[in-house]
Amino acid sequence: MSSVDHGLDRAAIDEAFLGTLGFSGWQLGNSSAILAEEAGIVGRPVTRVENACASAGFAIQSGVRAIQSGARDVVLVAGVEKMTDAPSERRRYWLGVSGDTEWERLAGLTFAGVYGLMASRHMVEHGTSREALAEVAVKNHAHGALNPNAHFRKPISRAEVLASPRVADPLGLLDCCPVSDGAAAVLLAGEDVAGRFTDAPVYVAGVGAGSDWLALQERPSLTSLAATRRAADEAFRTAGIARRSIQFLEVHDCFTIAELMAIEDLGFAPPGGAAELTLSGATSLGGSLPVNPDGGLKAKGHPIGATGASQAYEIFQQLRGAAGPRQVPHAEQALAHNVGGSGASATVTVFSVGRT
Amino acid sequence: MSSVDHGLDRAAIDEAFLGTLGFSGWQLGNSSAILAEEAGIVGRPVTRVENACASAGFAIQSGVRAIQSGARDVVLVAGVEKMTDAPSERRRYWLGVSGDTEWERLAGLTFAGVYGLMASRHMVEHGTSREALAEVAVKNHAHGALNPNAHFRKPISRAEVLASPRVADPLGLLDCCPVSDGAAAVLLAGEDVAGRFTDAPVYVAGVGAGSDWLALQERPSLTSLAATRRAADEAFRTAGIARRSIQFLEVHDCFTIAELMAIEDLGFAPPGGAAELTLSGATSLGGSLPVNPDGGLKAKGHPIGATGASQAYEIFQQLRGAAGPRQVPHAEQALAHNVGGSGASATVTVFSVGRT
Numbered sequence: 232m233s234s235v236d237h238g239l240d241r242a243a244i245d246e247a248f249l250g251t252l253g254f255s256g257w258q259l260g261n262s263s264a265i266l267a268e269e270a271g272i273v274g275r276p277v278t279r280v281e282n283a284c285a286s287a288g289f290a291i292q293s294g295v296r297a298i299q300s301g302a303r304d305v306v307l308v309a310g311v312e313k314m315t316d317a318p319s320e321r322r323r324y325w326l327g328v329s330g331d332t333e334w335e336r337l338a339g340l341t342f343a344g345v346y347g348l349m350a351s352r353h354m355v356e357h358g359t360s361r362e363a364l365a366e367v368a369v370k371n372h373a374h375g376a377l378n379p380n381a382h383f384r385k386p387i388s389r390a391e392v393l394a395s396p397r398v399a400d401p402l403g404l405l406d407c408c409p410v411s412d413g414a415a416a417v418l419l420a421g422e423d424v425a426g427r428f429t430d431a432p433v434y435v436a437g438v439g440a441g442s443d444w445l446a447l448q449e450r451p452s453l454t455s456l457a458a459t460r461r462a463a464d465e466a467f468r469t470a471g472i473a474r475r476s477i478q479f480l481e482v483h484d485c486f487t488i489a490e491l492m493a494i495e496d497l498g499f500a501p502p503g504g505a506a507e508l509t510l511s512g513a514t515s516l517g518g519s520l521p522v523n524p525d526g527g528l529k530a531k532g533h534p535i536g537a538t539g540a541s542q543a544y545e546i547f548q549q550l551r552g553a554a555g556p557r558q559v560p561h562a563e564q565a566l567a568h569n570v571g572g573s574g575a576s577a578t579v580t581v582f583s584v585g586r587t
Numbered sequence: 588m589s590s591v592d593h594g595l596d597r598a599a600i601d602e603a604f605l606g607t608l609g610f611s612g613w614q615l616g617n618s619s620a621i622l623a624e625e626a627g628i629v630g631r632p633v634t635r636v637e638n639a640c641a642s643a644g645f646a647i648q649s650g651v652r653a654i655q656s657g658a659r660d661v662v663l664v665a666g667v668e669k670m671t672d673a674p675s676e677r678r679r680y681w682l683g684v685s686g687d688t689e690w691e692r693l694a695g696l697t698f699a700g701v702y703g704l705m706a707s708r709h710m711v712e713h714g715t716s717r718e719a720l721a722e723v724a725v726k727n728h729a730h731g732a733l734n735p736n737a738h739f740r741k742p743i744s745r746a747e748v749l750a751s752p753r754v755a756d757p758l759g760l761l762d763c764c765p766v767s768d769g770a771a772a773v774l775l776a777g778e779d780v781a782g783r784f785t786d787a788p789v790y791v792a793g794v795g796a797g798s799d800w801l802a803l804q805e806r807p808s809l810t811s812l813a814a815t816r817r818a819a820d821e822a823f824r825t826a827g828i829a830r831r832s833i834q835f836l837e838v839h840d841c842f843t844i845a846e847l848m849a850i851e852d853l854g855f856a857p858p859g860g861a862a863e864l865t866l867s868g869a870t871s872l873g874g875s876l877p878v879n880p881d882g883g884l885k886a887k888g889h890p891i892g893a894t895g896a897s898q899a900y901e902i903f904q905q906l907r908g909a910a911g912p913r914q915v916p917h918a919e920q921a922l923a924h925n926v927g928g929s930g931a932s933a934t935v936t937v938f939s940v941g942r943t
Binding site for chain 2: 246252253254255256257258259260261263264265267268272273274275276277278279280281282283289292293295296297299300301302321324325328329330332440441442443444445457458461462469571572575576578
């Protein structure tokens, strides 16, 4: 794709946003200032956005608004997390406080535990099988094996997932995303200036976001994330397109059950319908609606603050036909779905190769 | 002012932003989710913004953009910090990592130390007197005594400031803002819908922001904050008004020297000119350009994430003529100035009683 891009002088960047959870008191603080220095844009405003695992999804939305408002032409949005340099005991604590404390964490519930409850209930309500959950991991590892930036590039079998040590019933170790280090960035430009940087831009067609109660017990359903539903409805409304126009999804599969729920909440399967879609191969590369062609959080990894930006990166590569062996054929529209705090917040961003 | 406001159904709030530093791993995380619950707006997107002591200033700018973009009509912007429930040893650490670590914190420099260096250099370059620094504290305590929401409502004398225990030469204890708990919130509404909520709105006339190197040694000057200068220039440019239209300032006086530098960097005195302005009484209530009529960070307190929102609150009260004994007469335009990380970032927001 070398001929279509025209390079970027960083002086063209008007503003930046950074999504990161950060481990305050352990790592450096004031991360927006550090981004300004390391990106070579000192002087420009930089804002750190932190919404747990959806930090970069919300940072992208802030960046989009900065341009839509007419205030900025070019905005850098980055996401980053360095998770492995903290002791696991403390890291568990830092991550844990992004979930509900009063009703869940102090009772011993972890994020795996919360999603384990969702999975159990999904099985009861919809007859979802353990095999369908496992197939999400198998598929995403197969996709990750095609992604040079993936944390895990190793295919796994359904039998391995089913035999993996139980973490939070019914979820095993291979149903859980790993602890990863990572960073990703996207450059947003107003429609009228994007041509200065590339002949093959990807459009942000629509954005949406929502919130929900942090504790599961406050929600009417354990098998659906209202924040995702709200975010998706807004994103499709602002994009002005229908779900059938979408060729693939980047969803927040922090646990295998999360991918099934995402497919349903985003409106690509009826409640309980994602398992069959997954087992049929429809969500695999080569299927009718590939989900997480980059390997998803499960195999690409889940460096908290970076995840939302890495989803946008994957969509950018795919919509430009530059995804190599994991290319989704004829991909022209796709969405990214980023979740914070087991569904307390969510963003959905619809991307398109042309104006919608 | 009871008759001019029409109340607010919280269902009218489309989105919210929260400015807070937070002590992660000590206090609850996912603070945006907590705001959604406590504000009764679960479902609406809420974004946490963290830019050290300028968190709420940047949150306000994100809120303004959400409306300017056309995406939202009504946006809540809150700021909060609960500082006193952490042990002082750990609090010092959490605050410290918002400054430069590599060149300053690990060498033993605290925020007081950084501003002490600025003050020393300001004295050398501009002949600024110890008395002028002290007078900032005397004035802000006098103002705080008139503010029922101030942390300190106790007037102090210049002799007391000069005799207070030395913290970081030349700054004494009474040159430093306190450790405070606090919260503040503002409601932003699009011009076309504001009339539903009040007959006496205050306009956000212009916003500006900037960044700078985190470590003092990287900056060309120790006596001026480039981030403030940049933010002010942008705010006045977008507001389309001149500095002479402003009747009073809310500035980030985390230390007495910071107020002098702010007055100069904002363009209301030449370099070195703020000391004389202060000693003349011009920046006191009753003077020609009152600064920090609410007592400023020095006396009102500096609950980190709340400060930028509390500045907007003060300006709102003043421009509506509702500031009681600390009212600035005929106040029609004012600005708020919020700084993060000893000048690594800054926002300036210009407010007006009418369109500019």
